[in-house]
Amino acid sequence: MAQRERDYVLGTHDAEIDRLRFQHEVWRDEVHAAWRSAGIGLGSTVADIGAGPGFAALDLARLVGPTGRVFAVERSVRFLQYLRGETRDGAYSNIDCIEADLMHAPLALTGLDAVWCRWVACFVPDVGMLVDRLAGCLRKGGTAIFHEYAVYGSYQLLPPEPKFRDFVDAVYESWREEGGEPDIALALPKLLAERGFSIRSARPIGLAALPNERLWHWPAGFVRTNVPRLLELGRRDAAWGAEVLAALERAERNPASIFLTPTVLEIIAEKI
């Protein structure tokens, strides 16, 4: 029997893999700064939680080197197939792919130096359980590093485009109806404290892009992959999708436009 793909609200199709790759490239500097500040380096053992196709896991594998180890934990078979393709032929022999649903049994990982969790807490129905899973993986003194949205509604086009606002509302609605919460970072400090973590640092990251900048294609690319996804899921109709894309194209033709990205909260917490 064919194995059922464990999809998530944004999909696991090729366009989503391409979007996640580009997104990781755009965020790479911020991510490496977070990892440095959490003390990840040569020889570290790290889990990439909800790793997707593993773009961060591949960077982590280079960072921790042959004496370290990276565990890419993901429930999508398709995403893991992609990562296994990248690690074939002995490349990245320090990566282990672990197919697991974070909302099912605890992970069979313990004593790790760090766990990296980016844009995953916003998609799971029980974030307390997710934080339990992370705590279970770490050694005492190990760190949990999060990049999760705190103010998704700061995703805006200037000058304002009402149809784009409507798109952001549709994203909120679709994630919430699947059991997620876009602004999940707001809940993390309490959940971490309750589970024996001490917060070492916190920093909001909000970016702004002009139409001629490479960064523009991150917030714009999300619109271009997510509008068809919302139609595929039956959440909106084609006429609505065409209006959202027309609003985006109008903004792209206007050199005075600014794209504000959804605000991410970086949290680095230590297991005490």
Ligand SMILES: C[S@@+](CC[C@H](N)C(=O)[O-])C[C@H]1O[C@@H](n2cnc3c(N)ncnc32)[C@H](O)[C@@H]1O
């Ligand atoms: C937006 S993607 C982020 C991927 C990766 N962390 C990154 O930053 O590129 C969210 C990922 O979380 C995974 N995910 C969502 N719910 C999950 C669950 N319950 N168990 C395991 N993975 C899950 C999805 O399959 C998807 O790969």
